[in-house]
Amino acid sequence: MQVTYRFKLYPSSAQSTRLSEWQSKIRSLLNVCLADRIDTYHDSFKQGEFCNLRSKGVATPLTCSVNKSASKGEFWKEDNPPHRRGNKNKNGHIKLTGKPRQSCPPFNPRRSSFEIHSSFSTNWRQTKPWYEDVSSDVLQQALRHQDKAFNNFFSGRAKFPRFKKTRDIGIEFKPGTVKIQGNRIKFPKLGWMKFAKSRNIGDNWEIRTVTITLDIEDWYVSVLLRDRTIPDYCPKVEDELNTIIGCDVGIKKIAAFSTSETIPNPNISKKLERRLRIRQKRLSRKKKGSNNWKKAGKVVAKVHRDIRRRRQDFQWKLGKKIASMADVISFEALNIQGMKRRCKPKLCPETGRYLRNNQKAKSQLNKAISDAAWYSLRQKTKHQAAKLGNWVIEVNPRGSSQECHQCGYVSPKNRDKEKFVCENCSHHEDADTQAGCVLAQRGKEKLGIDTLRVVSPKVTTKSESTDSPKRKLSPTLVSESGNPNKIKYIQLELLDFKEWETR
Ligand SMILES: [Zn+2]
Structure with a gap:
């Protein structure tokens, strides 16, 4: 079973500044990649004889864009057999011995949009020294989410991905990179931070992805926890x-x-x-x-x-x-x-x-x-x-x-x-x-x-209404049909009659 707990995080002032800087850096990379996706898409329609409108590259099979949704980054990848999907264990470790699995798909040298942008982020980090500070995993996770947003859009589940603001950026860490000890949590490159441990985390729970988010001025951390021994909730048959x-x-x-x-x-x-x-x-x-x-x-x-x-x-x-x-x-x-x-x-x-x-x-x-x-x-x-x-x-x-x-x-x-x-x-x-x-x-x-x-309130049906003590008072009511408007009328009549009697 998987659960997510959200705790309030207490970074030091230096850590808080760094978190804001990280958000800003992730935001600029994401927005550049989103703009690239949009431009490449439009270029594919109106490029005419050019491959890329900005660089005015001429269309040839060699320079023509390989992927219609991303043009920044490396398009081709080298074959690295041990790193192929089929050659990994369940835990994600590379199998160094034995034959590859039969289900392993043939090697495709073309990179997907996410992979192109992922290689772009590597180049981006190298050319911009201030990005040294940011964990590369965090950038990758952000790009992965953007790729997912595009997939959701194309399959009709979501609207078109939007350009992000700094405050909307969540900093997501990959599973296995974050440590929790008591009421302290350790992030890669950021170090230990205190958090308000408002709920208990069981010993057997495995920490999956951890995300830091900003809410106005306060930082929060969402921790995804998993325990395979606990079954999921199952609905009644x-x-x-x-x-x-x-x-x-x-x-x-x-x-x-x-x-x-x-x-x-x-x-x-x-x-x-x-x-x-x-x-x-x-x-x-x-x-x-x-x-x-x-x-x-x-x-x-x-x-x-x-x-x-x-x-x-x-x-x-x-x-x-x-x-x-x-x-x-x-x-x-x-x-x-x-x-x-x-x-x-x-x-x-x-x-x-x-x-x-x-x-x-x-x-x-x-x-x-x-x-x-x-x-x-x-x-x-x-x-x-x-x-x-x-x-x-x-x-x-x-x-x-x-x-x-x-x-x-x-x-x-x-x-x-x-x-x-x-x-x-x-x-x-x-x-x-x-x-x-x-x-x-x-x-x-x-x-x-x-x-x-x-489950409904007890309804007064016709047969029950005759038994009720209130209605037994008047024999005319019993014979009447159950129209409440008429009942009111008769009751009024009876009252008048009583008044008349007392007079
Ligand atoms: Zn009815």
Whole structure:
């Protein structure tokens, strides 16, 4: 099993300066390589008779770019049989004796984009003496991540890689290069540093990649740990699933369950809205680029961090609670991006001017949607559920607040704000609880397990309603159908009658 722990790091002031310098150096290498990738790509379309537009190299088979996504660095590599992938053990050590494995692919002298840039980083370090200070592993790891970012982009999983800012750079060390002793940690070239050991690391845990990141002014270290003897969390098999609940997310109530339990929205960003506004105003009065401006910027960033941390704390706790409520948790698959989309502009056909389209009101709603952060709540619930072996599923949310879970009748008239009254079978309930029940039922249908029990509040059905003591008072009520509007009317009538009697 693998886990990541994040600790606060306490470098000395000299180490802290060096870390900032490292970040800056990694950033410049990464951005040069990213620019190279972009340029090479464009050159491949418009180069015409040139191989490289800048150097105006003429296209010949010898100088023509080998790789269409990288032009800096060495394109060809020499064959070094012992270092080939097939000739390495499981531990990565080179096998010095014995034949190479059959699965070993034939040697390809062409370098991949990552390998070209990796060789470029070696040259870069040699020509720039101030790079001596930086560990070459760290540069390689950064380039490896950039290569991964490109692969993710081309396979449609991510957006195009962006040019980085110094503060966004994480310093990643390769597995086996970092040592931990008590509350001290040793990095190559940087030496020992103290860290806040907020959680215990078992003796058997093997330290994998270690990453140092900057959060405003504070340094943090993420340690990836692995223990092969501990198995991963395994989800429950279908036979073990007994209960299912539906979770309806919203603005006023961040979560409403089919069990009739509701969680109010803590409105975290609203609580700190005033503080944020004041500090942003202070920042706006400072001269851009000045030291005071930078200081004020950090103060604003800290408010944002405070909001983020409060929200995360709330969501982790709530996620854990939701995850342990039932064996299966059914969420609605909301299109949050679509919900936050801008209103269409309204054009007046006569004057050609733009009319009001209610975007102002919508932007407030968008703010509330962003603050609620339903997606990250779902992700955290998934994480916690995985630990317990429980399932988290997503179902189609269409019409979930208008459908009656008793009879399946769908109508927008069923719902009146927070009340839900079915027009068909007169079933009435809190609208959010009712939506949770619908989601739970949809989840049950999606999974196709008949033995699943939907955890819902005890519903008053017609047969039960006749037994309830309240309704026994009036014989007319028993004979009436369960339409609550009518019941109200009759009760009023009875009251009038009583009053009339006493007179
Ligand atoms: Zn109904």
